[in-house]
Amino acid sequence: MKLKVYRYQEGMEYPEYDSFEVEREPGLTVLGALLQIQEQLDDSLSFRYSCRGAVCGTCAMLINKVPALACRTQIEPLLKGDLQVSLFPYPGAEETVPWDAKKEVLIEPLPHMAVIKDLMVDMDKFFEYYHFIQPVFKPSDINPEKERLMDPQDVKKLEEYTSCILCAACFGACPVEGENPEYLGPAALAKLYRFHIDPREEDTSRLKIADIPPGWWACDSIGNCLRVCPKKVPPIKAINLAREELNEKK
Ligand code: SF4
Ligand code: FES
Secondary structure (H helix, E strand, O other): OEEEEEEOOOOOOOOEEEEEEOOOOOOOEHHHHHHHHHHHHOOOOOOOOOOOOOOOOOOEEEEOOEEEEOOOOEHHHHHHOOOOOOOOOOOOOOOOOOOOOOOEEEEEOOOOOOEEEOOEEOOHHHHHHHHHOOOOOOEOOOOOOOOOOOOHHHHHHHHHHHOOOOOOHHHHHOHHHHHOOOOOOHHHHHHHHHHHOOOOEOOOOHHHHHOOOOOHHHOOOOOHHHHHOOOOOOHHHHHHHHHHHHHHHO
């Protein structure tokens, strides 16, 4: 079984693609296959990973043109076509090299971020937007005697957004991000909304942080973000609710 892998390093005019023959074994993940390549075939291949359990968010990459976690994507179902995700076309995932999806897996870096080397991208822009929305809990009472109690219904609402692992798969899959690099992006906006609806928060003006053209208003409600999110976070829902609330106040 072949892996067709994007290769780039500083100084190259254009990226190249290398094909590697990997041993096919039950349960093998894309990350497992990349580690096989690194250990046995080419130790210069660069990619990021840490937890290997879909928790740290560092192994997101473009797998058969879909942003996904390498540690959670198994090769067998991928070759059988069982993991197909249909996405709205977007710049960044357009056709690059031909590949036979039944026999090989195409591995590329996440779109919309500069490539540092091979599958490693520069995440600075993604985290700049994340910090822009001030992802810091601002409680109303500083030192409660006991824990801050919450209504279970409120906890449920928050939980839709708290599971984000900042993998940037949504950022890489967003057609708007491809056309407007200033757009704060799905993950940052979903996180901002999560703090806005937290009843323990003191700051009631949080929505205004993204009340700017590249904020809430830039989204085209296409939905690639939800389709690729490994944690099923619904940024579009947050964005639409934030827009409704801001419109009501205008
Ligand atoms: S919202 Fe989902 S896809 Fe986007 S960064 Fe968070 S976990 Fe990843
Ligand atoms: S290695 Fe941590 S999410 Fe894949």
